[in-house]
Amino acid sequence: MAVAVVSIPVRDQVAGRTFYTEVIGLAVLRDEAMGPDMRWIQLQPKDGGATIALVTWFQGMPPGGVQGLMLGVDNADAEYARLSALGITVSPVDEQPWGRFTMLNDPDGNGLILAQLTAPEEFRTR
Structure with missing residues (x-):
């Protein structure tokens, strides 16, 4: 069993996407709407491996x-x-x-x- 996605809690998904792609260097795997106020933003190292998702919806995971x-x-x-x-x-x-x-x-x-x-x-x- 491999690690597939690690959730990273953020306040602003777009700002988080910018940091993780432009500063850290991850690539966008998916960026899709999930209802009116959320997105599924999934990022991955450029040469593959486990991914991260920038999340806003887990109450127990504050930014x-x-x-x-x-x-x-x-x-x-x-x-x-x-x-x-x-x-x-x-x-x-x-x-x-x-x-x-x-x-x-x-x-x-x-x-x-x-x-x-x-x-x-x-x-x-x-």
Whole structure:
């Protein structure tokens, strides 16, 4: 069973779409009306994988309620430099046994981690 869609609660779906596509670099998979006041906005990394949906309809998921969503990147230092140049507040790049990462918040306060993951030790020795 694969992760298909992760819901990200936002106040304004259009503003969220702009941030996640123009700043983070995700691609629009679907953007369709769901009644008069909602849209199904589903985004995906350009090379595939699990998707996110920008949601406004879950009472138990207020905007900013997601923390720790980890997105894989090729180079954490390059992402830090790119986002800093755009005026985005990002944490200094940190290094842990599982990889290098920087953290930021989307406009609604959802916490994102951009991580350059390393392979587990048993895979590096093969």
